[in-house]
Every structure is written in C-alpha cells, then in structure tokens.
Amino acid sequence: MQTDLQPYLKNVLSQARQIAIKINVERSISDLNAEELNLLKSNLMHHGIICITNQDITPVELKNFVERWGEVLKLPAGLAFNNQEPGLPEIARVGNVKPDGSLVQNSTLAEYWHHDGDFWQYGENHIINFLHGVQIPKQGGKTGFLDTRKAYNDLPHSEREKLADSYTIVHSSDIDDFKDVIESERPKDARHPVCLPNPFTKELALYLPESHTGIEKDGGVIGTSVDYIERIQAEQGIFEHAWTPGDILIWDNLQVMHRSMGGYFNEPRLLFRCQAKLK
Ligand SMILES: O=C(O)CCC(=O)C(=O)O
Ligand SMILES: [Fe+2]
Numbered sequence: 001m002q003t004d005l006q007p008y009l010k011n012v013l014s015q016a017r018q019i020a021i022k023i024n025v026e027r028s029i030s031d032l033n034a035e036e037l038n039l040l041k042s043n044l045m046h047h048g049i050i051c052i053t054n055q056d057i058t059p060v061e062l063k064n065f066v067e068r069w070g071e072v073l074k075l076p077a078g079l080a081f082n083n084q085e086p087g088l089p090e091i092a093r094v095g096n097v098k099p100d101g102s103l104v105q106n107s108t109l110a111e112y113w114h115h116d117g118d119f120w121q122y123g124e125n126h127i128i129n130f131l132h133g134v135q136i137p138k139q140g141g142k143t144g145f146l147d148t149r150k151a152y153n154d155l156p157h158s159e160r161e162k163l164a165d166s167y168t169i170v171h172s173s174d175i176d177d178f179k180d181v182i183e184s185e186r187p188k189d190a191r192h193p194v195c196l197p198n199p200f201t202k203e204l205a206l207y208l209p210e211s212h213t214g215i216e217k218d219g220g221v222i223g224t225s226v227d228y229i230e231r232i233q234a235e236q237g238i239f240e241h242a243w244t245p246g247d248i249l250i251w252d253n254l255q256v257m258h259r260s261m262g263g264y265f266n267e268p269r270l271l272f273r274c275q276a277k278l279k
Pocket of ligand 1: 109116131
C-alpha cells in the first residue's frame with residue numbers, strides 16, 4: 001500500500017495497460033492536489049477504468065471532484081433513470097433506491113451494453129463516468145465492462161478495413177431506459193463512427209451503440225453492434241466490477257462499454273453517478 005501518492009500513481013502509469021486498476025489514495029479525494037489529479041487522469045486514459053477505494057463522501061463532494069475533470073453534465077430526469085438526487089440534477093441515483101428510501105421493484109435499468117454518450121452527437125460524446133458505491137446488495141449488482149480499445153487492436157487487418165468509415169445511427173427513442181423522456185428533451189439521432197478515435201490517446205476503439213439500423217457503410221448495412229459485442233464477449237470475457245461501499249469507479253466511455261449485470265432481486269442498490277466531458 002502506498003504512502004506517497006505521486007510516486008505510486010507514476011508507477012501505476014508506467015505499467016502495461018490493464019482494463020481496470022484499483023487505487024487506495026488513503027485520504028479523501030476532495031484533498032487531492034493538481035498534480036495528483038493529473039496523474040489520475042493520465043492513469044484513466046492509459047488503463048480505461050480506475051477504482052478509487054474507501055471514499056466516504058457526499059453527493060456534493062462527488063460533484064465538486066468531478067468538476068475538476070471537466071464540464072459536469074446536467075441531464076433531463078428522463079435521461080437519468082428518473083431518479084436524480086433532490087436539488088442536485090448533476091447526480092443520478094443508479095440502482096433501485098428512490099430519495100425517500102423506497103425501492104423501485106424489479107429494476108432492470110442499464111442492463112444492456114452501451115457507452116454513456118451514445119445519444120450525444122459525435123465529438124460531444126467523450127464522457128467520463130464516476131460512480132460512487134453507497135448501498136451494495138449481497139448478491140448481484142455488479143457492473144460489467146468490455147474493452148473496446150483492445151477489441152479494435154485485436155481485429156485482423158481485413159476486418160479493420162471493412163469497418164473503416166462505417167458508422168451507426170443511434171435513435172434514442174429505441175432505448176428502453178429513455179422511454180419516459182419528454183419529446184422536447186429527447187436527443188436527436190446521433191451518428192457515430194464505429195472506429196472511433198480517442199481525442200486524448202489518439203488511439204482507435206470500437207464504438208458499438210445499440211442501433212436498429214445497424215452498422216452502415218457506403219449506403220449498405222454491413223453488420224450490427226450486437227455481432228461485435230458477442231464476439232468481444234467470447235474473445236475477452238466480461239470484466240465485472242464487484243462493488244464495495246466507498247468505491248469510486250471512473251471510466252472512459254470511448255475505451256470501454258458497460259452494463260449493469262443485474263441479479264440483485266430487489267435488494268437495495270444505490271450508486272451515485274456524476275459525469276463530465278473531459279477537458
Ligand atoms: O448500474 C450499473 O452498474 C451501471 C449503470 C450505468 O450504466 C451508468 O451509470 O451509466
Ligand atoms: Fe451507463
């Protein structure tokens with residue numbers, strides 16, 4: 001366990017990429033200095049997911065931390081599971097616990113593979129997620145990830161050529177989780193390249209949102225996101241984050257995709273979510 005955070009973070013940064021790394025900062029994230037924060041950002045860009053453990057913070061402290069990473073997103077309620085922290089629309093309550101403590105029965109929210117940002121326009125969708133684990137069920141309730149940067153790198157040359165210049169169109173009205181969004185707040189269709197360059201690392205990763213129109217190229221359909229997602233699962237398996245209260249899981253939506261793995265059978269599950277567009 002590290003005592004001095006900066007050398008520790010530099011060392012983690014020098015290690016080969018793993019999809020997710022765990023960091024115990026041994027103090028509150030509210031107290032990190034600018035250099036430590038920069039090293040955390042570099043680690044996130046290098047590894048894709050970081051988990052900072054043992055954080056006992058309030059939703060406001062989470063938001064203040066996320067503000068140091070970029071522009072904090074404020075979504076309409078219908079795009080944030082209709083379960084935002086009262087008075088704090090930047091914080092979504094992920095899981096099944098309403099602000100009054102009552103439970104949403106048989107919740108299946110977010111139980112499909114996606115990138116947060118699928119319904120944002122291309123160029124606006126470099127979104128970093130921050131989830132803080134608060135109430136964790138005894139069974140189920142994990143968050144699953146697929147490494148879409150590795151998936152691109154693992155493609156044979158012929159497949160990369162096939163996918164070059166292909167795109168998907170996301171119709172937010174198709175996404176079940178957003179069925180309650182009011183029409184005036186519904187995002188317009190978004191068009192995303194399937195081989196999507198990360199503005200920070202400059203590396204390509206696969207971008208595989210749900211789209212009923214499939215993967216298109218030169219006026220025709222050449223496949224679906226689901227084809228590739230199944231293939232990535234078969235080749236890589238799923239990385240599952242098993243939550244411990246106090247975890248802050250941070251991920252780059254342009255390097256990984258995620259879903260709730262479900263299976264918590266009406267036990268309380270509460271994670272606070274805040275999101276930022278990286279700067
Ligand atoms: O519930 C989960 O594990 C994931 C939720 C999710 O997709 C999100 O917070 O963006
Ligand atoms: Fe999500």
